[in-house]
Amino acid sequence: MDHELKQITVAEFLYKEKQLWGFENPARALYQTIREYVENALDATDLYGILPNVTVIIEQDEKDKSICTVTVEDNGIGIPPQKIAEALGKPLVTSKFKIRQSRGQFGLGAKAVTVYALSTTGSPIEAYSSPLDSERVYYVKFSIDLSTNEPAIYALGSWRKSTKWHGTRIRARIRCNWSYARSRILKYFEMLAIVTPYADIVFIEPDGTIHHYPRIVEKMPRPPKEVKPHPASLEKGELQMLLKRTTARTIKEFLISTFQRVGEKSALNVLKLAGIDPSKPPQSLTDEEIERLHKALRSYKFPAPSSEALAPIGAELIEAGLKAILKPEFVVAVTRKPRMHSGGHPFIVEVGIAYGGAIEPREQPLLLRYANRIPLIYDEKADVAWKVLEEFNWKHYGVNFPAPLVVLTHICSTKIPWKVGSKEAVAEREEIKEELHLALQEAARKLRHYLIEKRREEELREKISTFLRYIPEVAQSIATILGEDGVTPDKVQRLLLDTLRRRMKGKELQVFEQQVKNLSKVKIEA
Amino acid sequence: MDHELKQITVAEFLYKEKQLWGFENPARALYQTIREYVENALDATDLYGILPNVTVIIEQDEKDKSICTVTVEDNGIGIPPQKIAEALGKPLVTSKFKIRQSRGQFGLGAKAVTVYALSTTGSPIEAYSSPLDSERVYYVKFSIDLSTNEPAIYALGSWRKSTKWHGTRIRARIRCNWSYARSRILKYFEMLAIVTPYADIVFIEPDGTIHHYPRIVEKMPRPPKEVKPHPASLEKGELQMLLKRTTARTIKEFLISTFQRVGEKSALNVLKLAGIDPSKPPQSLTDEEIERLHKALRSYKFPAPSSEALAPIGAELIEAGLKAILKPEFVVAVTRKPRMHSGGHPFIVEVGIAYGGAIEPREQPLLLRYANRIPLIYDEKADVAWKVLEEFNWKHYGVNFPAPLVVLTHICSTKIPWKVGSKEAVAEREEIKEELHLALQEAARKLRHYLIEKRREEELREKISTFLRYIPEVAQSIATILGEDGVTPDKVQRLLLDTLRRRMKGKELQVFEQQVKNLSKVKIEA
Missing domain, CATH: 1.10.8.50 (Helicase, Ruva Protein; domain 3)
Structure with a gap:
C-alpha cells in the first residue's frame, strides 16, 4: 500500500492553502495585501512612539486590469538591511513573537503576500528600507523559494539618503479585482481612521482619486511594553x-x-x-x-495581570472617533479592566455605542469590530462580538428596532485568539465573551439613561407646551373679567408665568423658559 | 530599535495558535480530536477499498472530568512501524499531498491533536498499528518536540499478532468538555452515517452508552485515483x-x-x-x-478534467441516506458534472433535498453540509453553501416558509478550498458557488414539480370527494323517481359510477377508485 509520506515547507503550505490566510479570491486578496502591509506600517510606527504617516497606492496594469501593484510606505523604524528579506520573506519569522499588543502576531502576513504574488503573477516583492539611525536607503527585490522555505534574492542595492526619510516602502504585484474590492477597502480605511486618529493616512485609487485621512490628534497612546506571562490559568x-x-x-x-x-x-x-x-x-x-x-x-490568588503590555484606545478617543465619523446625537464608550484569557494572556475589552443623529435606523445594530486596533470587515458572523450582540436584549435598555444604533467593539490583548488565518474573526473564549457582554451592558445602561431622560424631556415639553397653549387665552379672559385699567392680558400673562416659574426648577424650568421664549416670539410675530 | 527577529517552528505555531485548527475551547477541541482521528481512519480504509470498521471511545478521568482520553481504532491499511511517529507527529508531513480526493489535506490534523494534548495535559499520544501484510503490531508512544519540530519518542514496542486485525489504534489524553461537546459529536456521527452507509461505526460515550451506526450497504464507492493537474486556469x-x-x-x-x-x-x-x-x-x-x-x-479548449480523482456520493446513495434518517415524504438528489476551480482542481457538487414527512417545518431550510464526505458542523454562516442557500428564491419553487425542508450539499474535490484551518467552512470560489446554485436549482425544480403534482392531486381529491358525496343521494332519488323493480339505489349508483369511470383516466381515475372504495366502506359500515 502506498503509504509514502511527503513533507512540504511552510511556504508551500501558504502556497497550497492561500485561502486560509485571506487570499480566497482576487478581490479579497487585494484587500488582504493592503491590510497586511498597512498593519506592518502601523506596527513599525506607533509601537515605537512615532506618529504614523502611511501612504497606500494601488495601480492597475495597463494591459491587464486584473493585475495590480500595491505600494505601502511608512515613516517607521525601518528594517536593518541584512534582515529585510528574512523579515518579509521567511514564514514564521518576525519581531512580533513577544508578550505585548501588536497588530502582527503570526509571522505570516507579509510572507503570504509574497507567496500570493509568486503564485499569481510570478513577480518578486520590492522593498526599500531606511532604519531610523541610518544614512542609507536599502533595496531588496526578493521572493520565497518554496522548496527551501528561504527568501530568494533577485536584486540588492543601497544609496545615500537625500531626505530625512526613515521607514519602509514595499511593493507587490498581484492578481486582483479592484472593482469588487473597492468598497471593502474604503470601509477598512474609514474604520481605521476612527481608532487611529493620530495617524495620517493617504490612499490613492488606481484612477488617481486621493483619499486623505488626516491626523486629528497629535497625542499618541502609550506604546505597549513587553511583559512576562501571568502564572494563573496556565495548562x-x-x-x-x-x-x-x-x-x-x-x-x-x-x-x-x-x-x-x-x-x-x-x-x-x-x-x-x-x-x-x-x-x-x-x-x-x-x-x-x-x-x-x-x-x-x-x-493561588495572584494580583491581576499587568496592563502595561496593552494599549487600549480609551473611552475618550472612541467617543471622539464615533462622534467625528458618525455624527450621532448620543455617544458613550466603556473601557473595562484587564483580565486574562487562556494561558494567562491579558486582554481589555472596549465598547462604544453611538445613537441617533445622522445614523440611519436599522433592523439590528451596525457592528464595528476591532481587535488590537485592526478593523475587522469580513466573517462578521463568525466573530465572538457578533455572538454577544446577537444574544443581547436591547428591549431591556429601551431600544426598539428599527433603531439608529451603532456598536463598536475593541478587544486588545497580547494574544488575540484569531479564529481564521486571515485575522478577520476572534474565537469564542468564555472570558472575552463575558467581558464583551459586561462592557456592552455598561454602555447600554448609559444609553438607556439617556433615552429615558430624552423621553422624560419630551413628555415634559409636551406637558408644558399643552399648558402654555392656553395661557394667552386664560390671560385674556381674566383681563376681561377684571375689566380694570392697567390689567392688560399681557400683564396677567406675565403674572401667571411668574407664578408657574417659581414652582419649577432644573430641567423643567429650562424647558419652560425655552417654550416661554417661543411663546413670546409667536406672539410678536402674530 | 529592537528589530530582533525570532523564528518559530510549525509545531510551535500550532501550539501558539491552537484555535486556528479548531482547538478553540475544551468542548470544540474534543470534537476536533474525534473528527481528525475518525477522518484519518476513514481515509485509511475507503481510499484503499476496505469497508471501514471504526470504533471511537471517550473516557473521562475519574479525578478530573475535564480530562478525556479519546481512542479511535480502524481496520485500515495501517502505518509502517518506522513511519508512525512521523505520520502522526510531524507537521506538514502526510501521505495525502496528492491530486485525489481525500479527507485529509493539510498534513496537520493529527499533529494539532498531538500538540493540544502536549499543551493541556502534557500527555504523549499512544499509537498501535499493524500494516495490512504485517504479522506484528507496533506500538509508539510519542509527542512533538516543539523546538525541533520533530517527533519525540517516549516508548516503542512490537509483538506478534494474535488476531487478523490490521489498521491503526490511536489514543490522546486532552483537556475537554464532554457535556458541552456531546450534542455536536452525536450530530457529527449521524451526519457521517448518512454519507458513509458502507461504514460500520461504534461510538462509546464516557458513561458507557453505545451508539452503533451499522453498515447499511456493502457496496463501496470506487476509490479515487491520483491524477495530474489540468492545464487550464493555472496562474x-x-x-x-x-x-x-x-x-x-x-x-x-x-x-x-x-x-x-x-x-x-x-x-x-x-x-x-x-x-x-x-x-x-x-x-x-x-x-x-x-x-x-x-x-x-x-x-486553448482542453477536454474537461478527469473525474477519476473524485468520489462523489452519488444521487442514489444521498437519496437513500436522507430517506433512512429523515423519513421525508419527498426526496431528490442531483450530482453535477465535474468542473474546475482555481489552479485546475476538479470538483463535483451534489445537492439533495428532503421535504415533508417526519421533517419539522422551519423558518428556513435546514442545511446539512459536507465536503469530501466530511460532515461540517461549525461555522455554517461562513460557508459558501450557506451563502448560496441564503440567496436562493424558494418562493419561485413553490416553497413557502415555515416549510419542512432539508438541503444537503456535498462538494468533493482534489482540493477543498477550506476557509478555516479547522476545516469547517468552504471558501467562496465563484465556480463552486455557481455549481451549488445550479445543482440546487435542478433539485428544487424537481421539488416544485412534486409540490405542484401534490397540490393538483389534493384539488382533484377534493373535487371527486365533493362529487361523490352526493352520489348516494342522487342514486336514491333516481331510484325512487323511476320506482321500478330491480332499480335499486345501489344499482343506480353503480351505473353512475361506471359512467364517470369511463370518462376518467390516469391519476384522476386512481384517486376516483380509491375514494369509491372508501365510499363503499362507509356505506357498509353505516
Whole structure:
C-alpha cells in the first residue's frame, strides 16, 4: 500500500492553502495585501512612539486590469538591511513573537503576500528600507523559494539618503479585482481612521482619486511594553514546557523569573502549597510534582495581570472617533479592566455605542469590530462580538428596532485568539465573551439613561407646551373679567408665568423658559 | 530599535495558535480530536477499498472530568512501524499531498491533536498499528518536540499478532468538555452515517452508552485515483514554478508529462499558439515566453478534467441516506458534472433535498453540509453553501416558509478550498458557488414539480370527494323517481359510477377508485 509520506515547507503550505490566510479570491486578496502591509506600517510606527504617516497606492496594469501593484510606505523604524528579506520573506519569522499588543502576531502576513504574488503573477516583492539611525536607503527585490522555505534574492542595492526619510516602502504585484474590492477597502480605511486618529493616512485609487485621512490628534497612546506571562490559568502541558526550557537553577527562581506578579513571597507560598522544596532544580520535578505545582498555581490568588503590555484606545478617543465619523446625537464608550484569557494572556475589552443623529435606523445594530486596533470587515458572523450582540436584549435598555444604533467593539490583548488565518474573526473564549457582554451592558445602561431622560424631556415639553397653549387665552379672559385699567392680558400673562416659574426648577424650568421664549416670539410675530 | 527577529517552528505555531485548527475551547477541541482521528481512519480504509470498521471511545478521568482520553481504532491499511511517529507527529508531513480526493489535506490534523494534548495535559499520544501484510503490531508512544519540530519518542514496542486485525489504534489524553461537546459529536456521527452507509461505526460515550451506526450497504464507492493537474486556469506564477521543477527535456514533453488532457497534438497546438519552439528546454523559457504560454494554455479548449480523482456520493446513495434518517415524504438528489476551480482542481457538487414527512417545518431550510464526505458542523454562516442557500428564491419553487425542508450539499474535490484551518467552512470560489446554485436549482425544480403534482392531486381529491358525496343521494332519488323493480339505489349508483369511470383516466381515475372504495366502506359500515 502506498503509504509514502511527503513533507512540504511552510511556504508551500501558504502556497497550497492561500485561502486560509485571506487570499480566497482576487478581490479579497487585494484587500488582504493592503491590510497586511498597512498593519506592518502601523506596527513599525506607533509601537515605537512615532506618529504614523502611511501612504497606500494601488495601480492597475495597463494591459491587464486584473493585475495590480500595491505600494505601502511608512515613516517607521525601518528594517536593518541584512534582515529585510528574512523579515518579509521567511514564514514564521518576525519581531512580533513577544508578550505585548501588536497588530502582527503570526509571522505570516507579509510572507503570504509574497507567496500570493509568486503564485499569481510570478513577480518578486520590492522593498526599500531606511532604519531610523541610518544614512542609507536599502533595496531588496526578493521572493520565497518554496522548496527551501528561504527568501530568494533577485536584486540588492543601497544609496545615500537625500531626505530625512526613515521607514519602509514595499511593493507587490498581484492578481486582483479592484472593482469588487473597492468598497471593502474604503470601509477598512474609514474604520481605521476612527481608532487611529493620530495617524495620517493617504490612499490613492488606481484612477488617481486621493483619499486623505488626516491626523486629528497629535497625542499618541502609550506604546505597549513587553511583559512576562501571568502564572494563573496556565495548562499543565504549558507549565511542563516552560520548566523544560528554563535556565533558572531552582524552582523558586524559575517562578520569579518566568512570570509576572510572582515575587519571593508568593513563590514560596505556592511551593509550600504544592509541597515542593524551593531549592529543587526545575528540570528535576516529577510528573506528580508538576501536577501539584500546576494545581497550586491555579488556586493561588495572584494580583491581576499587568496592563502595561496593552494599549487600549480609551473611552475618550472612541467617543471622539464615533462622534467625528458618525455624527450621532448620543455617544458613550466603556473601557473595562484587564483580565486574562487562556494561558494567562491579558486582554481589555472596549465598547462604544453611538445613537441617533445622522445614523440611519436599522433592523439590528451596525457592528464595528476591532481587535488590537485592526478593523475587522469580513466573517462578521463568525466573530465572538457578533455572538454577544446577537444574544443581547436591547428591549431591556429601551431600544426598539428599527433603531439608529451603532456598536463598536475593541478587544486588545497580547494574544488575540484569531479564529481564521486571515485575522478577520476572534474565537469564542468564555472570558472575552463575558467581558464583551459586561462592557456592552455598561454602555447600554448609559444609553438607556439617556433615552429615558430624552423621553422624560419630551413628555415634559409636551406637558408644558399643552399648558402654555392656553395661557394667552386664560390671560385674556381674566383681563376681561377684571375689566380694570392697567390689567392688560399681557400683564396677567406675565403674572401667571411668574407664578408657574417659581414652582419649577432644573430641567423643567429650562424647558419652560425655552417654550416661554417661543411663546413670546409667536406672539410678536402674530 | 529592537528589530530582533525570532523564528518559530510549525509545531510551535500550532501550539501558539491552537484555535486556528479548531482547538478553540475544551468542548470544540474534543470534537476536533474525534473528527481528525475518525477522518484519518476513514481515509485509511475507503481510499484503499476496505469497508471501514471504526470504533471511537471517550473516557473521562475519574479525578478530573475535564480530562478525556479519546481512542479511535480502524481496520485500515495501517502505518509502517518506522513511519508512525512521523505520520502522526510531524507537521506538514502526510501521505495525502496528492491530486485525489481525500479527507485529509493539510498534513496537520493529527499533529494539532498531538500538540493540544502536549499543551493541556502534557500527555504523549499512544499509537498501535499493524500494516495490512504485517504479522506484528507496533506500538509508539510519542509527542512533538516543539523546538525541533520533530517527533519525540517516549516508548516503542512490537509483538506478534494474535488476531487478523490490521489498521491503526490511536489514543490522546486532552483537556475537554464532554457535556458541552456531546450534542455536536452525536450530530457529527449521524451526519457521517448518512454519507458513509458502507461504514460500520461504534461510538462509546464516557458513561458507557453505545451508539452503533451499522453498515447499511456493502457496496463501496470506487476509490479515487491520483491524477495530474489540468492545464487550464493555472496562474502564471504556478506555471513558472512547474517549469522550474520539471525534469522534462523539452517544453513539449513538459506539457504532456505534467498535465492531464494534454497529448502530442494539443501540446503542439498550444506551443504554436504561444509561438514557442517545441524542442526548447523548459528552464530556458524567457519571462515573455512564459507569459505567452500562460495565455495560450488559458485560451486553448482542453477536454474537461478527469473525474477519476473524485468520489462523489452519488444521487442514489444521498437519496437513500436522507430517506433512512429523515423519513421525508419527498426526496431528490442531483450530482453535477465535474468542473474546475482555481489552479485546475476538479470538483463535483451534489445537492439533495428532503421535504415533508417526519421533517419539522422551519423558518428556513435546514442545511446539512459536507465536503469530501466530511460532515461540517461549525461555522455554517461562513460557508459558501450557506451563502448560496441564503440567496436562493424558494418562493419561485413553490416553497413557502415555515416549510419542512432539508438541503444537503456535498462538494468533493482534489482540493477543498477550506476557509478555516479547522476545516469547517468552504471558501467562496465563484465556480463552486455557481455549481451549488445550479445543482440546487435542478433539485428544487424537481421539488416544485412534486409540490405542484401534490397540490393538483389534493384539488382533484377534493373535487371527486365533493362529487361523490352526493352520489348516494342522487342514486336514491333516481331510484325512487323511476320506482321500478330491480332499480335499486345501489344499482343506480353503480351505473353512475361506471359512467364517470369511463370518462376518467390516469391519476384522476386512481384517486376516483380509491375514494369509491372508501365510499363503499362507509356505506357498509353505516
